[in-house]
Amino acid sequence: MSAPRWSVEGRDWPNRAASRFVAAGGLRWHVQTFAPEARDAPATILLLHGTGAATHSWRTLAPLLGQHYHVVAVDLPGHGFTTGRPVGGLSIAGMAGAVATLLGTLKVTPQVIIGHSAGAAIAARLAIDGTATPAAIIGLSAALLPFPGLAATLFPTMARALFVNPIAPHLFARIARTPGETGRFLYRSTGSRIDDAGVACYAALLGTSAQCAGAIGMMAAWDLVGLRRDLARLKTPVLLVHGDADRAIPLSNAREAAAAVGDGRLETLHGLGHLAHEERPEEVAAIVRQYMEARI
Structure with missing residues (x-):
């Protein structure tokens, strides 16, 4: 199975100078770090991307936040340039446990965790389980609840069926390598129109069968029903930032x-889709700063 190579797919990776590789919990993690020139940043932010993405998802937002905060972004297991498989697999709990181990290795204690889509579910799991103690969680297009209606049953079932089919990742990777297909897929599935640099990163990753397998495996292991049940135990303040044109997760969700x-609050972004933080990163950065200044 082909995997993204740092020397090939990562050759022109966004913010490559901020990258390093860290061994933790049996994985080799790709980590990017941003910080202001002043020695002491006012707070540390952990960025967790969504399914099928990687640190490129934060290519503009992370440096913007890094002007004011210490920012750590990672490629989650099965994604991007992180290699290895966590002990608990690609489930929410397994991913959260792996991230907690990495934070211990890095000696990083995030005051705020920002998660996009499935990354927000991992952030919630970390806080619920007490393996991280952020002062706040910010969910961008957060996937915290089961999909509405019939999709709640069909989507996980289809993902599991694809997961056990060894050919599926190779077929998806072949489709992603078709010129123009990744951009069309992103718009159809998210409602977002992102810049060419972002589309190129998604195409480079999804053109490898390992990235496709990681995304499918993550969706197949996802238990949003269990997370929904546990949300009542989440005492951390939560800000949800959601585009009203999101085709992946409806605003009602x-x-x-x-x-x-x-302690939950919702901020709606008009005319933006599931990748709102990639469409208008300056607007999202301003919302994050305003919230953090009031909370941290």
Whole structure:
């Protein structure tokens, strides 16, 4: 199975100078770090991307936040340039446990965790389980609840069927290598139109069968029903930032999720899709700063 190579797919990787590789919990993690020139940043932010993505998802937002905060972004297991498989697999709990081990190795204690889509579910799991103690969680297009209606049953079932089919990742990778197909897929599935640099990164990753297998495996192991049940135990303040043109997760889902936690708030971005933080990173950075200045 082909995997993204740092010397090939990563040759022109966004913010490559901020990258390093760290061994933790049996994995070799790709980590990017950003910080202001001043020695002491006011807070540390951990960035967790969504399914099928990697650190390129933060290519503009991370440096913007890094002007004011200490920012750590990682490629999650099965994604990007991180290699190895966590002890608990690609489930929410398994991913959260792996991230907690990495934070221990890095000696990083994030005051805020920002998660996009499935990354927000991992952030919630970390806080619920007490393996991280952030002062706040910010979910961008957060996937915290089961998909509405029939999709709640069909989507996980289809993902598991694809996961056990060894040919599926290779077929998806071949499609992603078709010129123009990744951009069309991103718009159809997310409602977002992102820049050419972002599309190129997604195409480079999804053109490898290992990235496709990681995304499928993550979706197949995802237990959002269990997370929904545990959200009542989440005491960490949560800000959800959600585009009203999101085709992946409806705005109604975000409203319900904000109401399900003890201290939840929703901020709506008009005209933006599931990749809103890639469409208008300056706007999202301003929302994050305003929230953190009030909370941290």
